[in-house]
Amino acid sequence: MSGHAGPLPSAPLRLPALRSLLPIASLLILIAAIAIIRPNAISYFGFNLMLNLALPIAFATIAQLCVITVNDLDLSIGSFVSFVACIAATVLHDEPLLGIAILIGAIAVYAGIGALIQVRNLPSIVVTLGMSFVWLGASVMVLPTPGGSAPDWLRFVMKLKTPLVPFAIIAGIVLALVVHLGLMRSAAGAVLRGAGGNPAAIARAGWSLLRAKVTMFALAGFFGVLSGLSLVGLTTSADANIALRYTLLSIAGVILGGGEFVGGRVSPIGAVIGAMTLTLAGSFLSFMRISPDWQIGAQGAILIVVLALRAVANRLEGARP
Numbered sequence: 001m002s003g004h005a006g007p008l009p010s011a012p013l014r015l016p017a018l019r020s021l022l023p024i025a026s027l028l029i030l031i032a033a034i035a036i037i038r039p040n041a042i043s044y045f046g047f048n049l050m051l052n053l054a055l056p057i058a059f060a061t062i063a064q065l066c067v068i069t070v071n072d073l074d075l076s077i078g079s080f081v082s083f084v085a086c087i088a089a090t091v092l093h094d095e096p097l098l099g100i101a102i103l104i105g106a107i108a109v110y111a112g113i114g115a116l117i118q119v120r121n122l123p124s125i126v127v128t129l130g131m132s133f134v135w136l137g138a139s140v141m142v143l144p145t146p147g148g149s150a151p152d153w154l155r156f157v158m159k160l161k162t163p164l165v166p167f168a169i170i171a172g173i174v175l176a177l178v179v180h181l182g183l184m185r186s187a188a189g190a191v192l193r194g195a196g197g198n199p200a201a202i203a204r205a206g207w208s209l210l211r212a213k214v215t216m217f218a219l220a221g222f223f224g225v226l227s228g229l230s231l232v233g234l235t236t237s238a239d240a241n242i243a244l245r246y247t248l249l250s251i252a253g254v255i256l257g258g259g260e261f262v263g264g265r266v267s268p269i270g271a272v273i274g275a276m277t278l279t280l281a282g283s284f285l286s287f288m289r290i291s292p293d294w295q296i297g298a299q300g301a302i303l304i305v306v307l308a309l310r311a312v313a314n315r316l317e318g319a320r321p
Contacts, residue, residue: 023257023270026306027277030284037287048166050283051276052234055158055168055175056081058275059227060246061253062179065271066220068254069183069264070213071196072117072124076132077224078247080106082240083135084228089148089238096151107221114217118210132247139240146239150232158233172272179268192216197264245296249278252303258310277302 034050035042041050060077067074084103092099113131117124160167183189194202195212203209227246232238255261256277257270281299290298 020258020267020270022306022309023267023273023277026256026302027273027280030277030280030302034280034284034287037284041283041287044164044166047169050280051166051168053231054276054279055171056227056231056234056243057246057249057253057279058172058175058272059223059230060243060250061257061271061275062175062268063220063223063227064250065179065254065259065266065268066216066223067124067128068259068261069193069196069266070114070216071199071262071264072114072128072213073251073261074128074220075125075247076128076135077220077227077250078244079132079135079139080110080221080224081228081231081243081246082238083139083142084225085232085235085238085242086139086143086148086240088154088229088232089150090143093149093151103225107218107225110221110224111214111218114213114215115210117217118213136240136244143238143240146237146242148232148238150236154229154233155236158230169276172276176269176272179272183266183268193264193266195264197262248296249275249299252299253278256303256306 031042038046040046060081063077064074067077084106087099087102087106091102113127116122117127158167162170183192191202191207192212192215195207195209195216199209202212228243231243235242253274254266254271255274257272257274258267259265259271278299281302285294285298
């Protein structure tokens with residue numbers, strides 16, 4: 001009897017795992033760089049300070065992931081988060097029931113946008129770009145000048161001091177796992193991803209593509225609301241322009257986390273790691289004394305490097321027999 005138990009795993013089988021490790025490898029490399037430049041930042045207080053705004057960005061990134069899952073792109077998430085922030089700092093603070101009703105209505109509008117895109121076969125980029133101006137205009141109407149005040153309960157939640165590990169990290173882990181289980185490990189999640197990856201097969205199986213798109217856009221609105229609420233809880237006030245850059249950061253977070261613009265190919269865990277990486281990158285660039293005007297460009301450069309590494313892994317996989 002031969003002692004050979006079976007063929008050893010080939011290199012192509014290991015390369016997808018290598019690509020999936022790129023997001024966490026990027027995060028660890030960035031943490032190592034911060035440790036070299038500012039060793040005292042690698043502490044509970046340091047991470048709590050550096051990741052102060054990580055949770056709102058993570059929520060916005062998951063919102064973008066929901067839209068990318070169905071093969072679309074949302075260019076309005078930044079202005080939507082700003083709108084939610086303005087509502088939270090004004091209406092929700094003064095009249096909680098009315099504020100909750102407005103936020104639920106905003107999620108319904110997001111679901112309606114998904115339905116419009118599907119029924120009329122409209123390009124999501126054009127529709128969401130137009131909606132970005134709608135949300136921005138609504139924000140200015142609600143809060144013409146920076147101000148307002150976060151509800152006390154919201155400030156309490158976002159200022160929690162958890163033992164050993166900062167609250168932002170714990171909340172990020174919970175967010176990643178919940179979305180991963182719902183989207184990647186459930187039958188409903190498989191259908192939703194299939195609506196973007198292989199819509200023809202989903203339609204032939206009798207599933208409604210319209211329902212799938214409405215569901216994912218509604219979820220995007222839900223996570224966008226959580227992003228705006230958490231942002232106000234941290235900043236304690238709002239501004240119509242407070243989260244406009246979240247649009248690009250959310251797209252970058254999804255792609256940095258292993259997602260692709262081809263529907264269904266997403267990674268919730270990777271997306272949250274990508275959001276954390278981009279947040280830490282901002283602190284790292286501040287330590288490097290790089291002007292805030294250049295930081296977005298530098299964050300883009302980090303994204304390009306990661307994408308280049310992923311392209312190399314893809315090419316190596318394709319070159320293998």
